[in-house]
Amino acid sequence: MELEKGILLDLQVELKELLKDKLKRIILFGSYAREDFDDESDIDILVLIDDYFLKEYDEEVLNIAVDLSIKYGIVITIFIEGVKKFEEEKDWKPFFKNINLEGKHIYAA
Numbered sequence: 001m002e003l004e005k006g007i008l009l010d011l012q013v014e015l016k017e018l019l020k021d022k023l024k025r026i027i028l029f030g031s032y033a034r035e036d037f038d039d040e041s042d043i044d045i046l047v048l049i050d051d052y053f054l055k056e057y058d059e060e061v062l063n064i065a066v067d068l069s070i071k072y073g074i075v076i077t078i079f080i081e082g083v084k085k086f087e088e089e090k091d092w093k094p095f096f097k098n099i100n101l102e103g104k105h106i107y108a109a
Contacts, residue, residue: 004032007043007072012107014064015047019057024048024083026107029099042075046099051082 008028015023030044031037047061058080065078090100 004043007068007074007076008106010068010071011045011064011076014068015061016107018060018064019047019049019053021109022050022053022057023107024050024109025105027099027103028106029103033102033104042077045076045078046086046103047078047080048083048086049080051084054080054082 008026012026015026025046025048027046027048028044029046031041032043045065049057061078061080065076069076086096090096
């Protein structure tokens with residue numbers, strides 16, 4: 001669990017530095033959010049930003065995931081999405097609905 005906290009803190013710092021006020025939320029979901037992870041589990045993250053800037057930061061956000069995966073020796077999978085789209089679809093789109101129900105907010109602007 002300490003490893004997870006270190007990863008999430010580093011991730012938050014890196015994303016805030018890159019995205020600044022465009023970053024709206026960081027949500028942990030999947031097995032780490034449910035606390036039923038094992039040695040083969042990855043860390044699943046949803047990053048919500050201003051919809052207008054969505055494509056502008058795709059590559060940089062994925063590079064952060066790769067760098068932290070190498071640093072900590074665990075796969076970090078980041079999905080980046082517009083906050084407006086997430087809010088509009090979180091009650092009916094299965095992927096977003098699942099994140100909305102079981103996800104843990106690790107950052108909210």
